[in-house]
Amino acid sequence: MKLEDLGYNDKLQKLRVENNLSDFEIGRVIAEHKERYIVKTENGEYEAEITGNLRYSAKSRIDFPAVGDWVALTTYDTEFSVIQKILTRLSMITRQAVGQFGEIQIIATNIDYAFLIQAVDRDFNINRLERYLTICYSSKVKPIIVLTKIDLINEQKITEIKDSIKQRIKDTAVFAISNQTHDGYEALKKYIEKGKTYCMLGSSGVGKSTLLNNLSGKTLMRTDTISQSTNKGRHITSHRELIVLESGGILVDNPGMREVGITDTSRGLETTFDRIIRLSLNCKFNDCTHINEVGCSVIEAVENGEIDKKSYENYLKMEREKAHFESTVEEKRKKDKEFGKVIKNYKKYMRKN
Numbered sequence: 001m002k003l004e005d006l007g008y009n010d011k012l013q014k015l016r017v018e019n020n021l022s023d024f025e026i027g028r029v030i031a032e033h034k035e036r037y038i039v040k041t042e043n044g045e046y047e048a049e050i051t052g053n054l055r056y057s058a059k060s061r062i063d064f065p066a067v068g069d070w071v072a073l074t075t076y077d078t079e080f081s082v083i084q085k086i087l088t089r090l091s092m093i094t095r096q097a098v099g100q101f102g103e104i105q106i107i108a109t110n111i112d113y114a115f116l117i118q119a120v121d122r123d124f125n126i127n128r129l130e131r132y133l134t135i136c137y138s139s140k141v142k143p144i145i146v147l148t149k150i151d152l153i154n155e156q157k158i159t160e161i162k163d164s165i166k167q168r169i170k171d172t173a174v175f176a177i178s179n180q181t182h183d184g185y186e187a188l189k190k191y192i193e194k195g196k197t198y199c200m201l202g203s204s205g206v207g208k209s210t211l212l213n214n215l216s217g218k219t220l221m222r223t224d225t226i227s228q229s230t231n232k233g234r235h236i237t238s239h240r241e242l243i244v245l246e247s248g249g250i251l252v253d254n255p256g257m258r259e260v261g262i263t264d265t266s267r268g269l270e271t272t273f274d275r276i277i278r279l280s281l282n283c284k285f286n287d288c289t290h291i292n293e294v295g296c297s298v299i300e301a302v303e304n305g306e307i308d309k310k311s312y313e314n315y316l317k318m319e320r321e322k323a324h325f326e327s328t329v330e331e332k333r334k335k336d337k338e339f340g341k342v343i344k345n346y347k348k349y350m351r352k353n
Helices: 010-018 052-057 126-138 155-168 185-189 208-216 267-272 274-280 297-303 309-352
Strands: 025-033 036-041 044-050 070-077 080-086 092-096 104-109 113-119 142-148 174-176 197-201 223-226 233-235 241-244 250-253
Touching: 036 070, 036 080, 044 052, 044 070, 052 080, 092 126, 104 197, 113 126, 113 208, 126 142, 126 155, 126 267, 126 309, 142 155, 155 174, 185 208, 197 208, 208 250, 267 274, 267 309, 274 297, 274 309, 297 309
Parallel strands: 044 080, 113 142, 113 197, 142 174, 197 250
Antiparallel strands: 025 036, 025 070, 025 241, 036 044, 070 080, 092 104, 223 233, 241 250
8 A cells, every 4th residue: 555545645745854754654543542553654554652752742632643643653563663753734623622621632633524424313403513614614624514314304304404504504515325225325425535534523323434334345343233212323433543445535433422622713613604704894893792782793684584593602602612712721821831930940949959
């Protein structure tokens, strides 16, 4: 297998040269298991760990390798190699780490497209789709909406769901498929380009791994039977893994996500809710919060039906969440800085005494 088959391109080659990494073997992280990594190169797959220097210099979990990363490594044998450096990421999909305020969790890196997967029977939720869109836009990843389990509803209901998406979400491809009958698969397969990397974002039980199995033509991920109580597949994906399809596309399977906390700085929200952002330029006050101010163009647009009320409410919720996350990060950064000063003064004291 050539590096190009894993998504290697001229940009990555340039980064390799600029960082003086030509003497190291280059590979891509295809799986991660508690800080042990599987790296695929032109010569095969290697188990790898990071150097002590990488571990010591890491300021947060983001500085560790993740599935999708391109790395320079020294190989010894298939069971042992050492990752020397992570090439600069061309894109990085993240979310707020569950239960860890101010911390970021990497979902996947160097992604070109993201399949936003929702089942049409019980999982369908446009608010969640807008959340996934925000993550994609802030990560410079192009979103593709995939509706699964269409065999469980009739054509009229499918049309209604598609129309409801188009009313709130513009310029995003929407595919409706059945993992059972394979309806819609041919259209979706045509969208998958050789050498491009795709990841799958969605809740547990929406059919991500069945989709992966069907696209690959192999049983790569196990899926359990349907739960009678929830009508959802009891899927067991517990880690991220990168797989090269026979068509040439590259797919990352992710565990289902119950919580999708955004880490957006502004670009993602601005793109997802671009109509609200454009209207906000006409508000009477520059610091308008679009909640209860007089002369607010956004509120006026909601009242006259120009802006969907649920989309507006979702925007306000995510804006509050973004502000809270940013303040938490700033507070954490301040505490780390103060702690650093304490350590520095302590070392200075020890040297004198």
